[in-house]
Amino acid sequence: MEKTSNYHLGTWVAEILLIVIGLIFLVPFYFLLVNSIKSFGDILAHSASWPTTFRFENYANAWNKINFPTALGNSLIVTIVSNALLLLISSMAAYQMVRHDTPFNRFTCGSNGSSLSIDYVAAYGSVQRIELKQQYTRTDPMLSGFWGAFIRFSFSWLY
Amino acid sequence: MSQRKSAQLLQQLVFVGPMALFFVLIMVIPFLLGLYYSMTNWDGVSENIRWLGLGNYVHIFRNDPDFRNAFWFTVRFTVCGVILTNLIGFFLAYALTKPLRTRNALRTVFFMPNMIGGLLLGFIWQFIFVRGFSAVGEATGLSFFKLPWLGDGPTAFWGTVIVFVWQYAGYLMVIYISSLNNVPSALIESAQIDGAGRRQILRHIVVPLIMPAVTVCLFLAISWSFKVFELNLALTKGGPFKSTESVALDIYNEAFTNNRLGLGTAKAMIFFVVVAIITSIQVRLTKKKEVEM
Numbered sequence: 386m387e388k389t390s391n392y393h394l395g396t397w398v399a400e401i402l403l404i405v406i407g408l409i410f411l412v413p414f415y416f417l418l419v420n421s422i423k424s425f426g427d428i429l430a431h432s433a434s435w436p437t438t439f440r441f442e443n444y445a446n447a448w449n450k451i452n453f454p455t456a457l458g459n460s461l462i463v464t465i466v467s468n469a470l471l472l473l474i475s476s477m478a479a480y481q482m483v484r485h486d487t488p489f490n491r492f493t494c495g496s497n498g499s500s501l502s503i504d505y506v507a508a509y510g511s512v513q514r515i516e517l518k519q520q521y522t523r524t525d526p527m528l529s530g531f532w533g534a535f536i537r538f539s540f541s542w543l544y
Numbered sequence: 545m546s547q548r549k550s551a552q553l554l555q556q557l558v559f560v561g562p563m564a565l566f567f568v569l570i571m572v573i574p575f576l577l578g579l580y581y582s583m584t585n586w587d588g589v590s591e592n593i594r595w596l597g598l599g600n601y602v603h604i605f606r607n608d609p610d611f612r613n614a615f616w617f618t619v620r621f622t623v624c625g626v627i628l629t630n631l632i633g634f635f636l637a638y639a640l641t642k643p644l645r646t647r648n649a650l651r652t653v654f655f656m657p658n659m660i661g662g663l664l665l666g667f668i669w670q671f672i673f674v675r676g677f678s679a680v681g682e683a684t685g686l687s688f689f690k691l692p693w694l695g696d697g698p699t700a701f702w703g704t705v706i707v708f709v710w711q712y713a714g715y716l717m718v719i720y721i722s723s724l725n726n727v728p729s730a731l732i733e734s735a736q737i738d739g740a741g742r743r744q745i746l747r748h749i750v751v752p753l754i755m756p757a758v759t760v761c762l763f764l765a766i767s768w769s770f771k772v773f774e775l776n777l778a779l780t781k782g783g784p785f786k787s788t789e790s791v792a793l794d795i796y797n798e799a800f801t802n803n804r805l806g807l808g809t810a811k812a813m814i815f816f817v818v819v820a821i822i823t824s825i826q827v828r829l830t831k832k833k834e835v836e837m
Contacts, residue, residue, distance in 0.1 A: 400646060403644065477560075
């Protein structure tokens, strides 16, 4: 009996501790949320406090300024296409690599894994300038880097 | 027999071919081009390119204190970042595999920082460090918040480490959780019956069984923290006085601000070799500790 009550106390302490850590993790989101509805002067003067006036027109301005629907559409297309390709290509390759453990397959797997440690700038420093600016969006490096990761994970699943 | 063989070849081609093709296009060709440019004086735009051989590399090793400083910063950052993200990620995972009431909500909370992109996240944190921390410092009077955050070398360094840990601990936590869930409860129960304490179970049963996850997490953390770029750019831009410039940022500045793409690529090549050696040593070492069930 003694032991169970002890156990309960331990879990409660752990639970409360974790909730506190979780709240600390959420602090940046609080800043984000609170400052998104303040006026500019208010942001500079009272950065951490609760807003005195609620300016929801900030959201309307942001929506128009970055042309949100188009931007979201672009991100959506990139996400859907790259995920579909990623899933298809990586899982096919992983399947073949696990079923047929030939030297060539081992080599491709290894080099895919090691490509994770290539710096984006290193990989793209060679391609043209404008394309280099595009690395900001990180679509292609992300794709290739994730192949390595994805294959690794698929491997650990299949084993 | 030969029919079987050609069928196998076709299967190999269809299954591995697409990946190999993209890999060559996205990784191998740019890498080889980079190797070539690292031996020239190309500025990234002009038509005339002069072959320098190993000139860029000699220059980097002989007289480039900025690169050396950036490397030293990155090494220190990697050591702190890797240890902290993995320790915090593991203990969050360990605690959140216990039967807590708010378990699922907390898992979501800890993973949430990964939902925001790197650059944006850096700007949010820069605001917090500069504005938020001083506001909190005024309200509470704690000296921790009154430090000149991001204003001098040490606080800028630790500021970057804090944001890095905040962002990636949750990601590693997810990997550790999935691995901890796969530890068979029968083994833990039998250890309990044999009289093992909680610490002994953790040390001698749980940790050896999740070594595959440790391999992956260490690898990811090392390569992320070595390649830290957006965070560095958004938080400090390498300042004050280049004291917190990461290698990736130094390469970027060399190639695109100073317009010395050749030299920048040479740095990137050196950097790649170093990171590849370190991560492969790490993977080999931790793989050795993995146990079969």
